[in-house]
Amino acid sequence: MTEEKPKPGPVVNDFSITIGTVNGSGSQTANTTLMRAFFKMGIPVSGKNIFPSNIQGLPTWYTIRLSKDGYVARSETTEIVVAMNKDSFQEDLEKLIPGGVFLYADDIRQEVFREDVLAFPMPVKKIIRESDTPRKLRDYLNNMVYVGILAHLLGIEVEKLQQALDFHFNGKQTPIDLNMEVINRSMKWAAENLEHESPYRVEAMDGTDDYIMSSGNTAGALGSIYGGLQFAAWYPITPATGLPEAIMKYRPEVQTDPETGKYKSVVVQAEDELAAAGMTIGAGWAGLRSMTATSGPGLSLMGEYTSLAYYAEVPVVLWNVQRMGPSTGLPTRTSQGDINLAHYLGQGDTQHPILFPGSVNECFEFGWKALDLAEELQTPIMVLIDLDLGMNQWMTSPFEYPDTPIKRGKILWEEDLENLDWEWGRYLDKDGDGIPYRTVPGNTHPKSAYFTRGTGHDDYANYSEDPETWDENIKRLNRKFELARTLVPKPKIHRRDGAEIGVIAFGSTDPAVSEAGDILEAAGVRVDYLRLRALPITTEVVEFIQEHDRVYVVEMNHHGQLHQIISQDIPEQALKMVSLTYNTGLQLTADWVKNAILTEEPGFSEKPGSFSD
């Protein structure tokens, strides 16, 4: 997979560590502790958990990339490997670059068959045995051994590890002490016993000032709460579960009514996704800021209800934390394969705006913006992220308080109706923008009540099968969609002087594509980069494509779904666009993007790595 020979030698704050463990063994604690310690040392860092769809006993990997230049995409190379799992020992060893460092638990009785690496056996069992760890916790603390040994080898500051554990255990002293004891012992052992020195080192820097760490799911939950979320119904599904769980976790902190001590929101774990959709739509209809979160299989089940919400014009937000499909697919691997599904969800001529947060911070921002948009447009709004963005911890600038007041859209209460100088009808397009005024249950004005249905209706919500009435109504719905084009978040564009080609990407691939831009520039190819943040596409997107000779649309699915959607939206630009897709379940890398573009660019001939046509 790696083509260039890396030069051994002291490398500071610029390498990757891959840790192979067994899932359910508590390695998450060890791995996030490591990552957080780097983060606290001011080193830009990212961590990716590659785990199986299983609870206990199968191979799991965690890769940590340290990058003094702030690149947080997955790297194709790994300079350090920690092998704790005998089942993946060989594979893990193979991953390492020549000259890399290989740490392995010494009870794995397998041959270190490579001679071009620095191998260190770790006496994991022994260190643990000699520690104060109670017998029944030993299995869980095994992993702290490599934390300690790495701390020694790389030069991690112990107090940063301590801080990470403080955070992890929420200040609970006993587990913190137990873990620290193992770390200290392991560091000591390493200092006394390791002969070679690692060529890789960490040094404190100031690359993470003002940053926090969080996952997209947590950010989406918090963003929704700061968007005035009042109702969420959900059904557990990986990788979306973390989002509603984070609502439940943070809502007592920030949403409690000071007088009554009660929350101002409801979270219901539904019996399935059909019910989650129904509850969410019922709540949205009745005037609550309402959302659900699911993943592909669940979104499939929500199709019929979403079609109703679209036609009955019920504001709701649907988060889809994408995993690899079709079908159950790879439920713990990442993908961006549900764009078609989300965009067209439902029978008939349905079409929904989609927001694509491209960072954890934006998950927060789009959390509240989606609720605004849903109520402004009175329609379902999709928010698409993926497992990588949703479940992994990312560095991010702190969440920013919304800079616009809550937008509730056109809603009429008793006094509004009383003061109206025109005859209100639920679906009457009074303002000519396609958006009617709505009332909600509880409104006691005698004119407020109306009957909502998924069948044909006229401006006054009366049942109608009249052809013209139907047609007019559908046209109005499509005017709303055109209006959405002007309301959804505009793309972020990064230009480079003289660039003749462009790249379009979105969501979790942003770091890889950004980095690829830098690499390409170094290789003499300048690209402008448009990070799409929503569908339908806005004028900026059209202009961007117009301005460039070629535009690469980079996405993590097989069919190039976004490429297709943009192509059909602006057929006059379609031939300029080239679809580049990567769809293996792993996160995109800058190398892959660079190679994929160079393969297409005239005058370059590098072959891409694993290129999913």
Next chain:
Amino acid sequence: MTEEKPKPGPVVNDFSITIGTVNGSGSQTANTTLMRAFFKMGIPVSGKNIFPSNIQGLPTWYTIRLSKDGYVARSETTEIVVAMNKDSFQEDLEKLIPGGVFLYADDIRQEVFREDVLAFPMPVKKIIRESDTPRKLRDYLNNMVYVGILAHLLGIEVEKLQQALDFHFNGKQTPIDLNMEVINRSMKWAAENLEHESPYRVEAMDGTDDYIMSSGNTAGALGSIYGGLQFAAWYPITPATGLPEAIMKYRPEVQTDPETGKYKSVVVQAEDELAAAGMTIGAGWAGLRSMTATSGPGLSLMGEYTSLAYYAEVPVVLWNVQRMGPSTGLPTRTSQGDINLAHYLGQGDTQHPILFPGSVNECFEFGWKALDLAEELQTPIMVLIDLDLGMNQWMTSPFEYPDTPIKRGKILWEEDLENLDWEWGRYLDKDGDGIPYRTVPGNTHPKSAYFTRGTGHDDYANYSEDPETWDENIKRLNRKFELARTLVPKPKIHRRDGAEIGVIAFGSTDPAVSEAGDILEAAGVRVDYLRLRALPITTEVVEFIQEHDRVYVVEMNHHGQLHQIISQDIPEQALKMVSLTYNTGLQLTADWVKNAILTEEPGFSEKPGSFSD
């Protein structure tokens, strides 16, 4: 709506009749009797039922078009109106062309406000009262009065009415006699009392020789049976219900085992569409020729299971008899709005071939072909028709016996496995065409069993989360899809000398588009017409578009879904294509198509009627 003044005068076998009644009043018997009598007189005829989503008491219309030239599309004009329903009296009267004939029940005490029509009050109650009709049947026989009066006015042969009733009542003498008695009495009354003569007449001709009448649903059911259908699971939904009900009706006739007297198939009414999909897929997996039939809302519910069938490579056929959406929409009105839904059904990168029968006869043909294709490709095959084609009675050439033997695709039984000289794996692409070999439960060969799942797997059906394995498998699935391109039915092309523009349409709009071609030719505009019969598009479609300056894609939905799909498939031709959409719930008319094309064509300026942008 009509622009040209029709010339009054004797018009033979070339006019339309619109009958406005109350639903649940038994008018269906009267209306189909009329249509069948025309048919038996050899006059090309079509009948369209425009009915409400209701069982009893609401306005219903039936339009019969007689066309000596064989045009069977709905006509925008109506020359004769029969008004039996006071609630639609006014509307019905307005429909009539100037000089048209207006028959109405004389107990509707409303003013005939038009003077440019020939109005005939009908003493319906009186005739019935004087007839032998038992009191409790009177309401049902009311409608036979207009049959009799029309018979007199138009010159319908009485024995043809008799034949139609014989058929309708399956030879049961009592109802036949009761109905005939009313018809005869009404004819007599008309002969004696009507002063004016109708300018419209029928005359026997030979335009229906060798034709039969049937609905698309019946034809689809029969086609499936002749395709060796063994399993169908379904859940009632208009307008698809008729398809499984026809299987149940005809299966005893043709599928009974002569020895045991048992059927060789199972039909299960499931508890919902999720279960119908699951059963169908279970059966398909276990080696039965298997299908389900539903409409939009039901298809939405089948998404997740279809995604599984796609990924696990289970052959099944899904019929979608389209009605107007989104949501519950207009459940008794026609549309072609589920193309996106069917094409992409499911989460992840799913994509399914679609067959588009364009006639009742083709419903039969694609009924068996779809089952062949599903097993050959080991994937779900969609068949899309609509309410108009599915539920209305159409003239059609008789069903033709399949001209190729049943194709079961690559299936291995005990002896096949025994004789294999390579190691079979369920998903191993031995032949390089993307299609693996399958075994089914009951196979007792020790190597035959494998485990099917919706999660990642390798060639031998073992669980796998390996990135490369996943990617390879998805690529193979897409090779199958490319292979489908060569196996699906090719389009039918009707060329006219010197035509520079083309039209693409599919399904139930065929008669309207064909007729429009003739009208356009008469107006000096020559169009070639490609009737698409399947997705993915075949090379013929690409060539057709290449050959023309402009290509109109005509469809009954709002977004121009087919237009979008073709555009993204061949972006290099996209700019040539113009989307023309009509989406009111009514059937397309030739006039609409003509106007829509002329509006777009340089040098013509007619305005289209009800043009759904």
Next chain:
Amino acid sequence: MARKKRVNELGLSKSDYAGASTTLCAGCGHNAIIGQMIAACFEENIPPEKLVKFSGIGCSSKAPTYMLKRSFGFNGLHGRMPSLATGALLADMSLIGIGMSGDGDTASIGMGQFKHIMRRNVPLVYVVANNGVYGLTKGQLSATAEEGLALKRQGQNKYMPIDIVWEALVGRASFVARGFSGDPKQLKTLFKAALHHRGTAVIDVISPCVTFNNMDDSHHSYAWGKIHEVALHELSFVPPGKSIKVKYEKGETAEVTLHDGSQIILKKLGRDYDPNNRGAALQLLEEANKKNELVTGLIYINPKQISIFDIEYLPPSPLNRVPDEELRPSRDSLDKVNAMMF
């Protein structure tokens, strides 16, 4: 009727409770349900604005259109009315929800949601207009059709019926009743009681489909119901704050007091029956089903069972009227949240 009877305590006439005129078939059992629901709401002096109607899809599910035009309503998806109602009712807990469903709607496609709304005890008058057939789609067998029922085009039912009342009992609904469209008086009283119950009140109403399933020997026909109905008791309802008008002999009646102080009076008919005993109710149903008896009345009630309104930790004023300023947590709190992140 005397003139003064024509308005209720709110000064509303019965027509204030009416809906669009029905387009159901003449004689359809569902029309009786509509009529009695209108009467119950009128007589109980419930402001129409305080009622919200929900339904699935089916002839039965059209019923909300034909009643209570001054109330909000939502005609949702086939079988999935309960989830819609659950979400909506939490927006304003002072509203009274009426859910209309059919046997196809509830017992086939809707089985899951039916079971789960009961688990949550969402306050809702959940009426199943049960005709053993799919009316709107023109006469297919439903899951409540008795074994052996033969319908035109469908042939004989070969599968075992689902009993809505039985399902509600083991589903632990806090109010389980059965009515019959041919017994409008009892129906109205059941509706009244249900409107005052704080929890899911499942009322299985045998409601004949005169067009597709009204053969004399069909278990969902008028004729069959008239013959086989066994009322468990004679019911009357005493609204909150009112007192019992009729005097009964001691031991002749039992009372159930609802959470708002209203009372259901059960006058003994034939057998002793205690609607507070679920075990007995289950057994009763098993026996009645064996004997082909159509048991009607209040079959089970537990007015004390905690409802979702009590369970969810919500402020007393309607959630959907929380002002914008209160919806968004404070700026300070976000600083706290940011600090909570690593």
Next chain:
Amino acid sequence: MARKKRVNELGLSKSDYAGASTTLCAGCGHNAIIGQMIAACFEENIPPEKLVKFSGIGCSSKAPTYMLKRSFGFNGLHGRMPSLATGALLADMSLIGIGMSGDGDTASIGMGQFKHIMRRNVPLVYVVANNGVYGLTKGQLSATAEEGLALKRQGQNKYMPIDIVWEALVGRASFVARGFSGDPKQLKTLFKAALHHRGTAVIDVISPCVTFNNMDDSHHSYAWGKIHEVALHELSFVPPGKSIKVKYEKGETAEVTLHDGSQIILKKLGRDYDPNNRGAALQLLEEANKKNELVTGLIYINPKQISIFDIEYLPPSPLNRVPDEELRPSRDSLDKVNAMMF
């Protein structure tokens, strides 16, 4: 073990019934189910090729991977195993279906399909590995969790539990049993009986999730089960054509004979219990639920209840082996059909 015991009458060893090695957590109750199912099939001498495995999604639904590798299997969708099994089993009625599900799989998303497979009495050994929690998605409350159960991250369960056995009883399943992963002997016998039953055999197995719901006071833990289990009887199973080995005192046992002549022997334990009486079973459950008893054993059986195999009008040989020539009706018949059209 003695050497000759290592193969069964088919000459197969137990490893011929094994599957891939389990990746469930060590100690997971589901592992006991897998072990006993393997043992039951082995001891009953069922050819692995005659078994077909189905499942939904969940840790429980992974079980088919870990047993019977020589049998076909289909791991379908969450909650929708029953429909898959229904379609597949009709393809060859000589096959024996085993359906593995979980409590989330069956009682939440799968409630509808669970109810409807019982109505149709599709022959299937339907095992619900019931741990009161969502294992695979990491510890959310399931619908069978008892009121008040508190789980990490989830808080307390506020809703009423769904009782699988109760649901199966009113759903008219023809075979209803409850087992406990901590009582493997009984489990194996229940599986044996179920494998011979012609109809849907619902077996609710309390199967602890050691990772997320095995607290001593949780109603789905080993500890709780050990203390609260009340076995209704001691079970043994006599395969078809074999005779009873142990001699019992008169009155001490009851027998149930299955359609293939095999017998279930119920030896009395404490109380008299007749598994042919649904009404009594319902009542038993109500009481047991109140008393927090974990009643196990064969709770209800009706070996005579007609199954879908008997109902559907099918030829005796497997449908999926009908030769191509017979699949398509004759050319003549199509002429007849065309003539039937107008």
